Amino acid sequence: MPARRRALFALLCLVLLALASLGAALMAGSLALGPGEALSALLGHDDSLAGEVVRGLRLPRALAGFACGGLLALAGALMQVLLRNPLADPYILGISGGAGVGALLAMLLGASALLTSGTAFCGAFLAMMLVFGLARGAGSWTQPRLLLTGIIVAAGCGAAITLILALAPERQLPGMLFWLMGDLSQALPPAPDLIALVVVLAATLPFARELNLMAGGMETAQALGVAVGSLRLAIYFLASLATAVAVTCAGSIGFVGLLVPHLTRLALGNDQRLLLPAATLVGGSLLVCADTLARTVAAPQQLPVGVLTALLGVPLFLFLLHRRPA
Amino acid sequence: MSPLLDVRNLHVAIGDTCVCRDLSLTLEAGQRLAILGRNGAGKSTLLSVLAGLRPPLAGRIHLRGIALARQTPHELAKIRGWLGQQIGDPFASSVLETVLTGRHPHLGRWDWEGPEDLAIAHRALAAVGLSGFGSRHLSRLSGGERQRVAIATLLTQAPQLYLLDEPLAHLDLNHQIAVLELFSTKARTENIALALVLHDPALAARYCDQVLLLHGNGDSETGPAATMLDANRLSRLYGHPLTRIDADGRTVFIPA
Numbered sequence: 318m319p320a321r322r323r324a325l326f327a328l329l330c331l332v333l334l335a336l337a338s339l340g341a342a343l344m345a346g347s348l349a350l351g352p353g354e355a356l357s358a359l360l361g362h363d364d365s366l367a368g369e370v371v372r373g374l375r376l377p378r379a380l381a382g383f384a385c386g387g388l389l390a391l392a393g394a395l396m397q398v399l400l401r402n403p404l405a406d407p408y409i410l411g412i413s414g415g416a417g418v419g420a421l422l423a424m425l426l427g428a429s430a431l432l433t434s435g436t437a438f439c440g441a442f443l444a445m446m447l448v449f450g451l452a453r454g455a456g457s458w459t460q461p462r463l464l465l466t467g468i469i470v471a472a473g474c475g476a477a478i479t480l481i482l483a484l485a486p487e488r489q490l491p492g493m494l495f496w497l498m499g500d501l502s503q504a505l506p507p508a509p510d511l512i513a514l515v516v517v518l519a520a521t522l523p524f525a526r527e528l529n530l531m532a533g534g535m536e537t538a539q540a541l542g543v544a545v546g547s548l549r550l551a552i553y554f555l556a557s558l559a560t561a562v563a564v565t566c567a568g569s570i571g572f573v574g575l576l577v578p579h580l581t582r583l584a585l586g587n588d589q590r591l592l593l594p595a596a597t598l599v600g601g602s603l604l605v606c607a608d609t610l611a612r613t614v615a616a617p618q619q620l621p622v623g624v625l626t627a628l629l630g631v632p633l634f635l636f637l638l639h640r641r642p643a
Numbered sequence: 644m645s646p647l648l649d650v651r652n653l654h655v656a657i658g659d660t661c662v663c664r665d666l667s668l669t670l671e672a673g674q675r676l677a678i679l680g681r682n683g684a685g686k687s688t689l690l691s692v693l694a695g696l697r698p699p700l701a702g703r704i705h706l707r708g709i710a711l712a713r714q715t716p717h718e719l720a721k722i723r724g725w726l727g728q729q730i731g732d733p734f735a736s737s738v739l740e741t742v743l744t745g746r747h748p749h750l751g752r753w754d755w756e757g758p759e760d761l762a763i764a765h766r767a768l769a770a771v772g773l774s775g776f777g778s779r780h781l782s783r784l785s786g787g788e789r790q791r792v793a794i795a796t797l798l799t800q801a802p803q804l805y806l807l808d809e810p811l812a813h814l815d816l817n818h819q820i821a822v823l824e825l826f827s828t829k830a831r832t833e834n835i836a837l838a839l840v841l842h843d844p845a846l847a848a849r850y851c852d853q854v855l856l857l858h859g860n861g862d863s864e865t866g867p868a869a870t871m872l873d874a875n876r877l878s879r880l881y882g883h884p885l886t887r888i889d890a891d892g893r894t895v896f897i898p899a
Contacts, residue, residue, distance in 0.1 A: 321755040401733050523752055530744055534730050539696055541800065542720030542748040587734045590755070 324591040331598035335383065338602040342379035342609045343371050347616055381566055382501050382608040382622070383601035384510030386573050388563040390600025391517060393574030394581075394593055395556035398532045399549055400464050406575035407560040410467030413569040414474025415444025416561065420568070421481040421493050430503055433496075434565050441561035444470055449553065458549075460535075499570030499623025501608045513562040517555050518597055524548060525590040532587065570623040572630030573600050579637060645708030646671050647804050647836045648693070653702035655685065655692050661861030662688050666702070668855065668865045672803065672834040675827060677847035677868070679840075680857030681881060686840045687728065687808050689857065693838065694725040694806045706804070720748035724802035726793055726810055732781055738792055739777035742767055745799030760799075767798035770825060772818070786813035794822060807839035811846075823850045844885075845895040848872045856880050872896075 343355045348370050350358065358371040392407035400409070407413070419440020423433040452458055452466040478497065485493060495503075521528070527548055530538035539545045563570070577600040578592070585591055604622065607629065611622040648670040655662040662685030670676055678686050692699050695711045704711040706722055714722075724745075732741075745767070746760040756764075768774055771791040781789060790813045797805065805826065811819045827850050829835050841847050847854055847868060854871035856864045858880060864871060874887040877896060884899040 397734075403733050526747060526750070530747060532734055533732055533736070533741065533744065534727070536691070536696055536725075536727050539716055540694060540720065540725035540727070541744060542715075542717040544716050582734070586740075587736055588740070 324588075327585055327591060328594055328598070331595055331602070335598050335602045335605075338605040338609075339379050339383065342382070342605050343375050345609050345613050346370070346375065377507055378501055378504060378608070379605050380507035381504040381510060382605045384507050384514050385501070385504075385563040385567045385570060386577075386604025387514045387597040387601035388510065388517065388559040389570065389574040389604075390577035390581075390596040391514070391521075391593060392556040392559040392563070393600075394578040394589070394596045395521065395528075395552050395559075396574075397578055398528050398589065399552050399556065400460050401532060401534075402460075402464065403579070404575070405464075407556065407563070408569060408571075408574065409464070409471065410448050410557070411444045411470035411474055412441045412557055412560045413564050414471040414478070415447075416441035416564040417497055417569060418474050418477045418481070419443075420496050421478060421485075424489055424493055424496070425481055425485050431505070434505055438561055438565040441557075441564055444474065445554075445557040445561065463553075495621050496568040497623075498621040499568040499626070500621040501567050502612070502619050504567050505565075507566075510562055510566050513559060514597070517559045518594065520555055521552070521593060522590070524551075525588075525593055528552070528589040528593075529587075532589070568621075568623065570604065571627045572634070573604055573626055576626075576630045576634050577603060579634070583637065645705065647707060648838070649705040649708075650693070651703050651705075653692070653704065654700040655689055656700055657685060657688050660685065663857060663863045664861045666855075666863050666865070668853075670804070670836045670838060670853070672836055673830050674853055675830050675837040675839075675851040676853040676855060677839060677841050677851035678855045678857065679842075679844060679847060679877075679880060681859050684857040684859035686857055690806050690808050690838065690840060691725070691727075694723060695719050696725065717748060720800065720802070722802055723804040723806060724797045724800045726797050726805070726807045728808055728812065729786070729789060729793070735780045735782045737777065738768070738773065738779050738781060738784070739764060741781060741792055742777075742795045742799050745796040745801075748800065763801070764795070764799050767795040770798055771795045772821065787815060787818060790814055791818065791822075802835070804836045805838070807837070809840050809842070811841070819846070826850075844872055844877050845893070848894045 340352065340355065343359060344350045344352065348367065350367060354367060355371060358367040359376065361368065361372065389407050396405040396407055396409060397403055416437040417440070420433050420437035423436040428436070448467045448470050452463040482490065482493060527538070527543045530541050530543050531545065531548065535545050578596045581592055581596040581599050585595055604626065607625045608622045611620040611625050614620065646669040650666060650668050653666040654664045678690065680686050691697050693704060706714065706719070742764045743756050743760060746756055746763065750756065768776060771794050773788065773791055773795060781792065784792065794810065810822055814822060823846060826837055830837055851868050854866065854868045856871060856876065872894070874885050874896065878885045885896045886899060888895050888897055
């Protein structure tokens, strides 16, 4: 049981890690900058090319990456508690599938980037309401039923995505594939994502101890004084909203939402009071680092960041799963 | 002063199966009620209705004079504790973490468990014979040890009314008696009340003063243990002839 002081210390270290990852993102690239140069460019003491590159290109992209990574990790941690399933991730209930269908349809019709993001968000929202409505049905809302409904809706969206890819003209395919793999080079301004991150974290943190109890079982949690019915509704919508915002910004970046909560849990334990903010910081930092790699490793070619998170994530996750005592 | 638990004309059903109709009973501080019935008669369902975890079809339940439905989960958790049947925990937590969850109703929104809560949790672990198990992981415990962790969590919650669904599940003989001794001592010295689902009428006779028989067809009988625990009644309840034997001042029922 981490005492409050230990938790605050761990969070302080993670805040420093996050700042370091953002700093590295500002310095790295075809125009390499030292820490001092990057700082002065960031603070606007520099009207040269460096200032424009740092303030105009790298900072928004790094912030968007941080916000998306944080939102996905937070949504993943919440979904794992909500479904009481360690294999749950933000995409398991079909939200990214819905967003994918929306985004690809818009691309097929030749819509602008902004409109594509709009339809992606609408698709995510529709998938969320569909899963919610179907899982609820006439009466109760059990975890297996919610999980199965979500997986089936996600599978349906997957089929629709494949259909759109089959029908799409060849010149549109690269853009669509980049979107599906997750890509921050087309990211919109980061303000909505940062706001969503703060809102979702601020709304869930006061209930973190209740979430600890919910992870142990719904009825036990209710017997210990948790208003389970309303809390899990709120968690479902907050986690879905976080996922929808992240996917709208950068496509369906894989593995952050599954891997980061597990990594954080292994390092710091399963107390949601520490796990939720810690996973948010780790997820944000990890995606910023992965994106910095994605745009520098094969420069001038940019790799989709989702490929890098998956390439890092798959072996790491298999290792953790293998190491874990039965 | 109103009784701790007051049930009037309660009607409970699962699907098409009627668990009880027109059930009325009261439980005062210090009283111990055993609930007996066949598998599937609805003992667990009735207990979770009494705990406020699911609504009854009809009837009213008052806890210390206030209707159950009018109390928030948080208020209820300070008065009544509920021990459910075991379900797995998908995330490995330690024994101490689990036992400390019992302090939840007593903590404010931003509070963390303090030294007092830790002391309460350690006392509860000692009471079920699990001193020194605090840092062990739940997934590494046997079924009986996990059951005792759940009981320790309930002790940490420190309610006035304990609703125990098969508290003896997975426990071996010595621990069965130890747990029943623990709760009946608490009933005597701390004035708590107890309602528990049991499978052995002999243990009900030894540790309980009230008995509720659920016949599985909606019929139920409530009364003092001495009248209810009678060989004919129990033979009808279980659908199997039982013989009563008294030895060394204790009563046992032997299936024919």
